[in-house]
Amino acid sequence: MKKHLKLYLIMLLIxxxxxxxxxxxxxxxxxxxxxxxxxxPSANTSSENSQDHSDENSETPxxxxxxxxxxxxxxxxxxxxxxxxxxxxxxKLVLVNKLYTVSPDYQPTDMVAVDGSLSTNQGLYFKKEAYxxxxxxxEDAKSEGIEFVICSTYRSYSTQDTIYHxxxxxYGADYANTISAYPxxxxxxxxxxxxxxxxxxxxxxxxxxxxxxxxxxxxxHCSEYxxxxxxxxxxxxxxxxxYEPWHLRYVGVDVAKxxxxxxxxxxxxxxx
Numbered sequence: 001m002k003k004h005l006k007l008y009l010i011m012l013l014i015x016x017x018x019x020x021x022x023x024x025x026x027x028x029x030x031x032x033x034x035x036x037x038x039x040x041p042s043a044n045t046s047s048e049n050s051q052d053h054s055d056e057n058s059e060t061p062x063x064x065x066x067x068x069x070x071x072x073x074x075x076x077x078x079x080x081x082x083x084x085x086x087x088x089x090x091x092k093l094v095l096v097n098k099l100y101t102v103s104p105d106y107q108p109t110d111m112v113a114v115d116g117s118l119s120t121n122q123g124l125y126f127k128k129e130a131y132x133x134x135x136x137x138x139e140d141a142k143s144e145g146i147e148f149v150i151c152s153t154y155r156s157y158s159t160q161d162t163i164y165h166x167x168x169x170x171y172g173a174d175y176a177n178t179i180s181a182y183p184x185x186x187x188x189x190x191x192x193x194x195x196x197x198x199x200x201x202x203x204x205x206x207x208x209x210x211x212x213x214x215x216x217x218x219x220x221h222c223s224e225y226x227x228x229x230x231x232x233x234x235x236x237x238x239x240x241x242x243y244e245p246w247h248l249r250y251v252g253v254d255v256a257k258x259x260x261x262x263x264x265x266x267x268x269x270x271x272x
Contacts, residue, residue, distance in 0.1 A: 078098060078177065078182060079098050079099055080099075081099060081100075081101050082099045082100055083100055083101075084100075084101045084102065084103050084184070085100070085101070085102045085103065085106060086102075086103045086105070086106065087106070087107075088106065088107065088108045088109045088190075088191075090109065090110070092127075092129070092130075092192055092250060092251055092252055093251055093252075093255065093266070093270065094190055094192070095266060095267065095270055095272055096185065096186065096187050096189060096190055097181075097185060097187075097239065097240060097267065098181075098182070098185050098240045099272075100272070101184040101185050102157075102184055102189045102190070103184065104157045104183070104184065105157075106157070106184075106189055108127065108154060108189070108190055108191035108192075110127060110128050110129070111125040111126065111127060111128065111154065111191055112125065112126060112127075112128045112131055113125055114126050114131065114150055114153060118138070118149060118150055119149055119150040119151065120149055120150070120151040120197065120203050121150075121151060121152070124150060124152070124153045124154070125153060125154045125191065126150075126153040126154065126191060126194065127190075127191040127192050127250065129250070130191070130192055130194070130226070130250035133225045133226045133227070133250060134150075134194060134225070134227075134250075136225055137221070137222065137224075137225040137227070140221075140225075141214075141217055141218075141221070144217070146213055146214055146217045147198065147199075147214070148196045148197065148198045148214045148218065149196065149197060149198065149199075149203070150194055150195070150196055151195050151196065151197050151203065151205065152188065152194070152195040153188065153191065153193070153194050153195075154188060154189070154190075154191045155186060155188035155189060156189075157183050157184060157189065158183075160181060160182075160183040160184075160186045160188065160189065161183040163180060164176065164180050164181065164182055164183055167179065167180040177240075178236070178240075178241060178242050179241065179242055181241075187230065187247075187249060192249055192250045192251075193230065193247065193248065193249050193250075194227075194247075194248050194250075195246050195247055195248075196214075196218065196246050196248060197209070197246060198212065198214040198215075200212050200213070200214065201214070201215075205244075205246050206246075207242075207243055207244070207245060209245045209246050210245040215245050215246070218245075218248070219245060222248055222256070223253075223256040223257045223259070223260040223261075224253065224256075224257070225253065225256075226250050226251060226252045226253045226255075226256045227248040227249065227250050227251070227256055228248070228249050228251055228256050228259050228260060228266065229244075229245060229247070229248065229260075230244065230247050230248065230249035230265075230266065231243060231244040231247055231265075232263075232265065235265050238265050238267050238268065239265050239267065249266065251266065255269070
């Protein structure tokens with residue numbers, strides 16, 4: 001009897017140990033799967049953010065549009081175009097917005113390469129006259145302890161097409177139209193526009209740029225070098241775009257000073 005009881009206890013101990021081992025193995029496997037699932041979205045998000053940022057500021061698009069703009073999105077919500085410029089006539093007061101556009105084949109002339117050490121992106125081009133004025137502005141700002149960098153200048157039609165439709169994918173067409181230009185309707189096509197940022201902004205483009213020393217300096221002095229804040233605050237109903245303290249447009253010193261002193265937009269100055 002004692003032998004049978006002893007054997008029974010041994011078998012019970014073995015069975016209990018086996019059950020504990022099985023539970024432990026199962027929990028370890030589940031923990032491993034959870035860890036893998038948690039890390040995967042994080043990696044994907046990082047990759048997507050990097051791609052979006054690259055598309056926004058780089059002249060060369062990461063991916064070419066697979067379809068034409070009119071095929072990819074309904075443009076019925078955009079105003080009817082008044083005129084389209086086919087060729088660059090050298091006019092630094094050329095108006096490009098939602099009503100006055102440039103053709104897909106438009107190519108600005110008299111362009112020069114931007115010094116890569118002065119920008120967050122390589123391979124940028126700028127109108128020679130505007131670039132020379134920018135360099136003078138930057139030199140004077142540095143003498144006062146202020147430093148900023150270029151992050152975007154000229155953009156081709158195809159690049160703007162990619163940027164615009166990325167915004168549409170993220171935010172929808174209605175909101176995208178307030179922060180990004182439909183291809184052919186961007187000032188960046190002209191070569192006269194430049195977006196600037198700074199290290200204190202983390203090289204980002206945000207409306208609170210005006211609260212930082214670099215943004216304040218640019219707002220107060222850019223007209224002295226021929227630039228205007230192209231999309232001022234409280235003028236969205238005229239320009240069609242939200243306030244962009246980082247977006248400068250070269251128009252020449254005399255015009256820039258008049259526009260700034262009178263608190264005008266380029267549309268108001270030109271009467272269009």
